[in-house]
Structures are given as structure tokens and as C-alpha cells.
Amino acid sequence: MKIVDVCAFYTPSGGGVRTYIDRKLIAFAERGHEVVVVAPGDHDGEERRGPHARIRWVRSPRFPLDRSYRYFADRAALHAVLDEEAPDLVEVSSPWRSASMVADWRAERGSGAKLSLVAHADPLSAYAYRWFEGVASTRTIDRAFDWYWRHLRRLDQRFDLVVSASDSLTERLRDGGLQKVVTDPMGVEPGQFSPTLRDAAARRDMLALCDLPEDALLLIGVGRHAPEKRWPMVAQAATLAGVQVPVGLVIVGGGSRQRPVVEAIDGNPHVRLVEPTTDRAALARMMASADAVIHGCEAETFCFVAAEAIASGRPLIAPDRGGAADLARAGGGVTYRSGDGQSAADAILAVARDRLAPGLQPAIRTMDDHFDALLALYADGAAMRREGSCR
Structure with a gap:
């Protein structure tokens, strides 16, 4: 399977998303898949991470709310990359413009590629809930930002799958009216923390x-x-x-x-x-x-x-x-x-x-457990059309 990950949050100076993507490039390739991460950068370019793993940078402006990141602004450039790569499946990890651009690409090109929206970000929690805390409840803020929930519901209709990394986020997304949410918790780098x-x-x-x-x-x-x-x-x-x-x-x-x-x-x-x-x-x-x-x-x-x-x-x-x-x-x-x-x-x-003495290593899910479950979902055509939970 050829998988293209349109990842607006990938940056060389990033934290969790960078760690996740770097491991994904290894894990997917090890499992026999070709993976291409398309990320916004300061210039167009390509970076090889192995025989079956690449990063393609698309020249993009900085994100105004956090200049550590960039965002996809050139719809034609992103569509051109997807045309060249001709993927079997496209992942998108931002709920903003890039998700809409990818959905438009499939509709306009008549592509048979499956689309998966991976919820790496929770913008209301990151911004709106924090800005208005002490002034309004989260339910009131959700009502004020109903345009955002309407946008997510439209994406839910246009994508084959919405992947959530935690039960609390899955619950919020379903409460917001999304119907294709699957919970697939992420994990830690294998063998790294102990x-x-x-x-x-x-x-x-x-x-x-x-x-x-x-x-x-x-x-x-x-x-x-x-x-x-x-x-x-x-x-x-x-x-x-x-x-x-x-x-x-x-x-x-x-x-x-x-x-x-x-x-x-x-x-x-x-x-x-x-x-x-x-x-x-x-x-x-x-x-x-x-x-x-x-x-x-x-x-x-x-x-x-x-x-x-x-x-x-x-x-x-x-x-x-x-x-x-x-x-x-x-x-x-x-x-x-x-x-x-x-x-x-x-x-x-x-x-x-109640200080705790160092204990034995607890059971904790690894990123590879997450990737195995995710790839199993992608390989199951029926799972791409129904809601569920992946444990």
C-alpha cells in the first residue's frame, strides 16, 4: 500500500508530532508499505528516509498563531504533489485547510484513494477554551464556535475514517456529531523509556x-x-x-x-x-x-x-x-x-x-502497537466505512 501523510504539524523543531512521524516512516516501511510525508516547509524539496520512506516539503507560509509551524496555503501545489504520488490512501493530520484541500483533490480527480483524518490537534482546547476560561463554560464556547463543529461534520462526511488518539477526544468528537470516529491510542517509542x-x-x-x-x-x-x-x-x-x-x-x-x-x-x-x-x-x-x-x-x-x-x-x-x-x-x-x-x-x-519507589516497567502501548492497529484498519475496507474502536 502507498500511503501519503499530509502532515501540517510536522516540523524539524517539533515535539510529539515529529517523534510520531519519524517513527511512522520507519514502521510503515518495515511492514512493507511505501510512505510519503508531505509537510509545509520554507522551500520545496524532498528528503529520503530509506528506500520506501520520504518527506516532501512544500513551500508554505508560517502559521500566525504559532510561528514554529507552517500551513498549506497553495492548493494547486498540494494537489500537484498528490497527483504525482498517486497514493492508495491519504492521511491528513490537521482539521483545517489541508483536510478540505485533500477532500477536494479526491472529488475533483475522481481518485479512488481512501482518506483518513488523524486527530493530532484539538484547536478549541488549545485556543478557545483557554482564551475564554473563567468567562464561559466549554459547552457555551462550543456553541459559540459551532462553525468549527459544522466544519468537522463536513469533513466526517467526506473522509472514510477519523482516527482519535484518546477516549476523551473520541467522546467529544462523537458528541459533536461525527460518525466515523475510531479510537486508536498512540504510544511511546519502543524500547526507549523504562x-x-x-x-x-x-x-x-x-x-x-x-x-x-x-x-x-x-x-x-x-x-x-x-x-x-x-x-x-x-x-x-x-x-x-x-x-x-x-x-x-x-x-x-x-x-x-x-x-x-x-x-x-x-x-x-x-x-x-x-x-x-x-x-x-x-x-x-x-x-x-x-x-x-x-x-x-x-x-x-x-x-x-x-x-x-x-x-x-x-x-x-x-x-x-x-x-x-x-x-x-x-x-x-x-x-x-x-x-x-x-x-x-x-x-x-x-x-x-506519597512518594513512589521506582517500580517495574508498567504495560504501556508502543507506537508500533498503534501503527499495527492502524494499518489493520486501513487494510480492512469495511472498517473504513464504520465507526468503532481499535485497542
């Missing part, structure tokens, strides 16, 4: 960076400095909890929106920012060596960091909405009211009172 990587020296070093002794609670957060990640709130929560017990927080991430995080830290020597790393083994060792992993974003459709925390045998502290919440509840973690710094501080204190 409690066995816990390193006392690495823990001491991170606590020393936070100017704290070894008996302090060490938290780690991982993610870029974007507003929806809520690092200022997480930093304030660590400071509030630190009034009662010694708490160190290391945030691994970067980006242009760092100033609000620095302002929220406000000189607290126990909260430190660390540059992002491409060394996945080093990151896995840091996560296993912390006492808990904390996350602030309720807009995650799955949340790779949350899954990596569980795979590392670490307690997960997460907001009570979104993919991270699903993983925290399933993995014995602690949730707090989304966007509420005091509630997050209380969750930190709960973890401090």
Missing part, C-alpha cells in the same frame, strides 16, 4: 541545579514554551507547593514564548529551564530519574510526554482534561483542575506525601 534507567547521580545533578538537597521532591516537565503548555502556571504551582515542602522543577523545552515562563519563575532558584534535547536516551534517563512528571496542557489529543512518564515508572501530574488526563487516570497518576495553579500545587503536595 524505570530501569533511573540514575541516582542524574537525580542529584538535577536537584543541585535547582539548589536543593537529595531529600527534596524533583519534578520534570517536558515541552515547548507555547501558551497552551501553561508552563507559567506549572512554575507557579511548584513555587506554591515549595512553601510547604522542598520542590525542584526542571522544565525541558524551548521556543520563542519563554519570557512569560521566566516571569512566572520570578527568580525562584528551585525552578530551572533546560534547553530541549534531541538526545532521546538522555531525556529518557532524566524522566526516569525524576520523582514525578508534571504536565500543564489540557489540549493534548494523546500526550506523548504523559505516556513516556508512565513508561518510565514515574507518577504523572496532569490537568483533568485531554489526553494527558486519560493517561494519568489509567496509570495511577494525579489530576488537578485544568489551568488552576493552586489545584496543581495541591496535586504536587499529594505526590510529595
